[in-house]
Amino acid sequence: MAGTTGTTPDLYDDAATERWAPEPDKRPGRTAFQRDRARVLHSSALRRLAGKTQVVTPGSRHQAGDASPRTRLTHSLECAQVGRELGAALGCDPDLVEAACLSHDMGHPPFGHNGEVALNDFAKDCGGFEGNAQSLRLLTRIEPKRFITTDSGDMISVGLNLTRAALDAATKYPWPRAGHPTDPHSVKFGVYEDDLPVFDWVRRGAPEHRTCFEAQVMDWSDDVAYSVHDFEDGLHAGHLDPRALLDEDERAGIWKVVIGRYAPADTEPAELAEALDRLIGQEWWPQGYDGSALAQARLKDAASQLIGRFCLAAETATRQAYGTGPLTRYGAELIVPREARLECAVLKAVADRYVMQRAEQEALRLDQRIVLTELAEAIAAGAPGTLDPQFSALFDAARDDRARGRVIVDQLASLTDASALTLHSQLTAGRRAG
Template sequence: MAGDDAPSGRGVFAPFAVDRRLSRGRRIPEAPSPTRTPFARDRDRILHSTAFRRLNYKTQVFIYHEGDHYRSRLTHSLEVAQIARSIARALKVDEDLTEAIALAHDLGHPPFGHAGERALDAAMTDAGGFDHNAQSLRVVTKLERKYGGFDGLNLTWETLEGLVKHNGPLLGGDKPVPEPILDYCATQDLELDTYPSLEAQIAALADDIAYNAHDIDDGYRASCFSFTALAAVPIAGRLLAEVDAAYPKLEDTRRLYELNRRLITAMVDDASAETHTRLARLKPGSADAIRQAGSATAAFSASMLRELAGLRAFLFASVYRHPRVMRIMGEAEDLVVELFQRYARDPDALPPEWREEARAHDDRAYARHVADFIAGQTDRYALAEHRRLFDATPDMR
């Protein structure tokens, strides 16, 4: 169903941008909006969703109660969306679609970030596993329940495609396709064997840019490393030298911000230049030409990838594997496993609305039902649930 919303028109979009007039539409047809494009409408539905609001109390790296200035999944998503929209504008592709994918990309994250994801995946070993991208798809197609005519948000095919495939094709790789994605594609084919649109690829790059920069910011504020240690990383050391040359004896908080803004600019400029180079070589005449290219079109240069590999190695050693972070995330994994096991053996431990629906499920479907409930929890709700159900709950500090 092409162009289910207005206004239409190509404007100044590049020929390889997703053409809103040729949108494959929504699974449940809806009347067009007189004021918003289909992808702007998707973005707005994501922003107004319950799952998006809950991201405010879900861990990025540091748990919410460790400090008010650390990123949460919500602030991370907003930063990703800002960066993605800027790159999309420079490349003349659809900003609304890019922003919608960026805002939705972490909706499926459980409490306590990747620690919670590892715990749920282990608990779901015999029931299809758990993957946060697949869970994001479940959120926007099933678990959000606010509209009269459908479950989920009834987003366009292009937004769903970008949400599922923003990191590349799912078929033909080393990892199996998550079961919830295969289940959904049985009703609406998201073409898992191709690359996504350039808009989705830009959202994925923006995710990398955002967390590379803000994990430095949060890690330093958490005293995980010193400026001296950071300066030993080539890209950070070079940018710190620029800051110090421009602003001698700058106080630490300003020095940190000046480093981060230069790092973001360097990554954005590199990604834009490399993507322009690949577009010039490919000469795509449509969004489908991007999908069929056989490799990513939006990307960092080889030299930037080498520099970012060094930065990521530093962050892993200094932040993600910091003893305090490891201890807290270990406690978080244990807590999520204990919650899953309790709900799995005792449906009466679930809240009434979840308990009632559980009665209709077989064992495998019930495990997914429990995973849906836990994945929707915020950090603080999961802690409160554990205190309600168990005699001792870790402080995670």
């Protein structure tokens, strides 16, 4: 079902630029991947990420001048900037990588990873919940952009109808639930059972379980963006004093967070100490941050330096292995040196320990899980009347309870933090009044 028009770099063949549903280009001259990027950028799903938690809940007060914390949207935009430049430096199509970076978090529910836990529990009878699998479902089914007519005469959505390469580049975990190639206990997966037909189409000809090169660039850009910016947010909000990173007891607590969560279980604390010391020893490291304008400028420079450091490490190591030619699809593997991965992991753990593990954050997460669980139960009890029109129609057309449960999950995952709280208040108040 090839539907490629416009000019496309010769590095990507017709299979890479094929769309599930063939369609002409309204503006000839654009590449297939420029169209992909535009569709993601203009989608309502991307806009909704502005109201979804990254680390600090959107709308909550932030210290140090009450600056707004990052959301899923700002993180996705920053990830896209990092990925576009790193991908271009390695010979990828920059629009393709940017489209993948912009869309990689689209399926995340309200309240961040906390919301994932609650929805996964609610969805246990219909295949579970995973943000990455939800992203694929959103891109290929839920986001209303393109409809096709089936052989039986039904009109069905094919989502944004992106190219095969764009969908593949946005796929971090190319396997179904419980299908991790090396870890049977992993909760990460990239496709629900209902979406296997389009997933199999996306992965046609791809090595089993292997992510394409563009997806690897996206994944590393994601790690770089959120590790650096969560660390920056933690400092700016006053949750982290850089001097604590010199204290041995504090360091021991950081190593416990790193090992097993952000780094391999066999990582030695001495390696992590070396990684942190390498960063602290840089002349641009934000020592003595006090929130002044000069300190804020220095912190911004440190964030830029860290991003450049991590990207250059991957670019250099990959180029040393593969030479100077363009690297795309399944022609190479992104090589990130262990030293860079450990430095990145330490930054993640610092943000985890000093921002996410604060007592008030844990209390907030508990409240959020209760809200989302109660909301799921209330929507299920009143469906289809409790669903938005898009999802109520899908609920009515669902073939069985499992499919109807998935529609409810789709509705819940589409909500922002604020809309989830508002809808919970409305539906639970109605139940109490009844």
